[in-house]
Amino acid sequence: PSLLLVSACGGAAKTDAPQGSAGGGAAAAKARTIKAGIGLNEDHPQGQGLKKFAEIVGEKSGGKLKVQTFFAAQLGDDLKMTDALKAGTQEITIPSTSPLTGMVKEFGMFDFPFVFDNEQEADAVLDGPLGQKLIDKLPAQGLIGLGYWENGFRNLTNSKRPVATVDDFKGLKIRTLQSKVQLDAFSALGANPSPMPFSEIFTALESKTVDGQENPLATIESNKFNEVQQYLSMTNHVYTPFVFLVSKKFWDQLTPDEQKILKEAAVEAGKFQREKNREQNKKSLENLKSKGMEVNEVTPEDRAKMEAAVKPVVDKFSKELGEDLVKEMFAEVDKVRAK
Numbered sequence: 082p083s084l085l086l087v088s089a090c091g092g093a094a095k096t097d098a099p100q101g102s103a104g105g106g107a108a109a110a111k112a113r114t115i116k117a118g119i120g121l122n123e124d125h126p127q128g129q130g131l132k133k134f135a136e137i138v139g140e141k142s143g144g145k146l147k148v149q150t151f152f153a154a155q156l157g158d159d160l161k162m163t164d165a166l167k168a169g170t171q172e173i174t175i176p177s178t179s180p181l182t183g184m185v186k187e188f189g190m191f192d193f194p195f196v197f198d199n200e201q202e203a204d205a206v207l208d209g210p211l212g213q214k215l216i217d218k219l220p221a222q223g224l225i226g227l228g229y230w231e232n233g234f235r236n237l238t239n240s241k242r243p244v245a246t247v248d249d250f251k252g253l254k255i256r257t258l259q260s261k262v263q264l265d266a267f268s269a270l271g272a273n274p275s276p277m278p279f280s281e282i283f284t285a286l287e288s289k290t291v292d293g294q295e296n297p298l299a300t301i302e303s304n305k306f307n308e309v310q311q312y313l314s315m316t317n318h319v320y321t322p323f324v325f326l327v328s329k330k331f332w333d334q335l336t337p338d339e340q341k342i343l344k345e346a347a348v349e350a351g352k353f354q355r356e357k358n359r360e361q362n363k364k365s366l367e368n369l370k371s372k373g374m375e376v377n378e379v380t381p382e383d384r385a386k387m388e389a390a391v392k393p394v395v396d397k398f399s400k401e402l403g404e405d406l407v408k409e410m411f412a413e414v415d416k417v418r419a420k
C-alpha cells in the first residue's frame with residue numbers, strides 16, 4: 082500500500098496509530114510522504130546530509146514519516162523550490178541564503194565579503210541569537226527555518242587568469258548568486274557580475290557566456306567546473322550558509338510530535354553535514370589540483386585590499402539591512418576571536 086499524504090483537515094487527526102512502536106513521538110505520527118529537494122548532487126555533503134536527515138526521520142517516526150529525496154535541482158533551483166514550499170507543493174528544501182534576500186533582505190548580511198575567518202565564527206553567528214532572529218522572519222514568507230547547514234567558504238574559478246589581487250578581477254565576467262550584495266561586491270572589485278541560478282553555471286562557463294564563477298571547493302569538484310575552468314583562486318571571500326526550510330502550509334498540519342522529529346533530525350543531520358563538508362573541502366582541493374586546475378593563494382595583504390574595495394558596499398547595505406543586526410553579527414565574531 083502506498084503512503085498517503087494525509088490532509089490535516091477535519092477528522093484526519095483521529096487516525097489510529099500503533100502504540101509504542103518507537104517512543105512517544107512515533108505513536109502520534111501518521112503516514113506522510115515528504116518531498117525534499119536540493120540543488121547539489123547526491124554525493125555532495127549537502128546530498129549526504131539530506132540522506133542522513135531522511136534516515137533519522139524514518140527512525141524517529143517508526144517509518145511513518147517518509148522523506149523522498151531529490152538531488153541536483155531535479156525539482157528546480159533554490160528559488161523555484163522555495164516558491165514551491167510557499168505554495169505547499171513541496172515540503173522541504175535547503176537553499177543558500179543568498180537567493181532568499183529578495184524575501185528576507187536581512188539574509189544579505191551573510192553575503193558581506195570577508196566577515197568570517199573560519200567556520201567556527203560562522204557557527205557562532207548562525208547557531209546563536211542572530212541566526213535565530215533571521216529564521217524568525219521566515220514564517221511571514223510562508224516558510225519555517227529549522228537551522229543552518231553549511232555551503233561554506235567560496236573560492237573563485239575562471240578561464241582567463243589567476244586572481245591574486247584586486248586588479249586581477251578587472252573585467253572578468255563572473256556568475257554571481259542572485260543577491261544584490263554579491264552583485265555590488267563583485268562590481269566594486271572591478272568584475273562584471275552576472276547573476277543566474279546555480280544549474281545554469283556549467284553551460285554558461287562552457288559556452289564562455291561568463292569567464293568564471295565562485296563556489297566552495299566541494300561544489301566545484303562535484304559539479305565538475307574544473308572541466309571548463311583552468312584557474313582556481315583561493316579567495317575565500319565569503320561564507321554562504323544553507324538554511325533548512327519547511328513549507329509552512331505543511332508544517333501547520335503537523336502534530337507537535339511530528340514537528341519535533343523534523344526539527345531534531347534537521348539539527349542532527351546538520352551537524353553531520355557540516356563535518357562532511359569540512360572534510361570534503363580539504364579533499365576537493367587536492368582532487369582539483371590533481372585534475373589539472375592551476376591553484377593560487379591570496380596573500381593577507383591582497384585580501385585586505387579586496388576587503389577595502391568592498392567596504393563601501395558593506396557600509397551601504399548595513400544601513401539598508403539594519404545597522405543593529407549587522408553590529409550584532411560583527412560583535413558575535415569579535416567574541417569568538419577574543420576567546
Ligand code: TK8
Nearest residue numbers: 120121159176177279296
Ligand atoms: C545549490 C546552490 C549553490 C550555491 C550557488 O542549490 O548557487 O552558487 O552555492 O550551492 O545553493
